[in-house]
């Protein structure tokens with residue numbers, strides 16, 4: 001096994017990767033500028049500086065998780081788009097490696113755009129990515145590891161066949177990108193979809209290949225929609241209807257349904273359906289933007305996501321780009337832009353009509369000081385502080401129990417946009433059951449706070465649970481985004497308690513309602529409630545009494561996300 005020698009830096013720490021010793025140089029952290037950095041996160045993935053957007057090609061290979069992402073090595077704004085690369089043993093602590101793909105060929109000189117990895121039949125990985133060529137036209141390219149016995153996969157070689165695909169007739173060269181992970185069909189041929197737009201309709205163009213290099217376009221796309229524009233970053237994968245375990249992308253058989261995700265309108269939407277691997281026909285239940293409703297991975301900031309199958313732990317993991325809600329000049333000042341979500345396990349719910357999401361279990365290894373309380377009454381108009389933990393760097397899980405639900409407010413209309421409802425009835429608007437939930441990044445005087453909360457409504461013979469993330473008072477700074485987000489939780493509050501898990505990390509508030517039924521991610525930029533000036537409260541601003549059946553909150557340790565020191569040549 002290869003051991004990499006290192007140049008010695010002033011501070012150096014070693015991470016041990018199952019016997020592969022990776023030397024990590026903790027060079028004195030270069031602050032991109034002299035500005036203070038209250039918004040850098042402690043346990044969400046981010047590079048030490050510069051621009052980051054889409055997650056690309058996550059995979060598990062020879063005992064190591066690999067993560068690539070769209071990156072500008074030279075600045076805090078989008079540009080010079082390259083594939084940066086990091087590795088991990090637990091999806092939480094990471095070592096940054098050399099950039100894997102840089103735009104240096106005529107077929108990608110204007111950017112190595114998004115794409116995916118596929119583990120081929122011989123066990124070796126391949127990258128399919130979009131290149132922006134000399135004329136800024138989009139083409140598809142292929143790259144392979146230089147040395148497949150290197151578990152770190154440090155060097156990647158672009159195929160001499162590149163570009164392996166050019167835009168088909170009828171498609172604009174600027175609307176042809178983001179190849180998915182490939183899967184194998186019933187005939188033993190590979191399939192891949194590419195995001196596109198035709199006649200102002202979003203579509204996933206389907207290609208087939210016997211050798212992964214020569215691809216033939218199928219006569220029909222895998223799917224298209226006349227209710228959306230361009231689809232970016234399509235993802236297509238099987239889910240089990242019987243168990244929470246994830247499935248490898250090529251798995252077929254009984255008790256399997258397929259998810260198609262497309263990124264458009266600044267959100268990640270998904271649909272469920274049955275895929276026939278013989279005909280490539282995909283028969284969907286409820287289509288994108290249907291009047292019956294649209295499913296989204298996350299109802300806040302969450303875009304260009306990508307999933308992968310973790311063969312080690314038999315689960316499907318979802319990553320997503322969480323962009324900034326401040327201005328470009330703020331990003332230039334702070335020297336960086338963009339976060340990744342905490343990797344989430346995803347699986348089909350028991351009813352089979354939506355996905356569930358939960359932070360990967362490994363995150364709990366960062367739990368440190370814990371506070372816990374049970375059976376605590378919260379009268380109408382009251383709040384309690386969750387003290388004793390680091391409020392700017394925490395993981396909070398709370399379950400509320402309610403009684404006398406017949407007293408709930410009546411929701412007059414059946415079809416209501418949850419975001420509009422959360423905006424009309426924000427955290428300061430008192431109701432009956434709700435708003436109740438958590439106030440995070442709260443200043444002592446509560447002038448600043450971000451509220452993640454619920455409201456219960458009665459409709460004709462049903463109940464509806466609304467989940468909101470209200471950023472309207474998240475900052476005294478005038479020019480940062482203060483949207484209010486909303487989603488309905490598909491649960492019956494007569495049968496289930498209402499739970500909320502919120503990951504709080506300096507400028508991100510990632511919330512999971514109803515044990516993962518709905519997620520809302522917010523980016524906030526408090527000016528008072530930063531670092532040890534931040535507080536967390538559980539609150540009830542409704543008139544009805546309710547109780548906290550259980551609340552556990554932990555301070556979170558900082559994840560190790562560190563650059564690899566410059567290596568000398570590998571020592572055998």
Ligand code: DQQ
Nearest residue numbers: 054070113114177232304
């Ligand atoms: N970002 C990439 C594109 C993709 C977009 C460029 C989505 O490949 O369509 O950085 O955020």
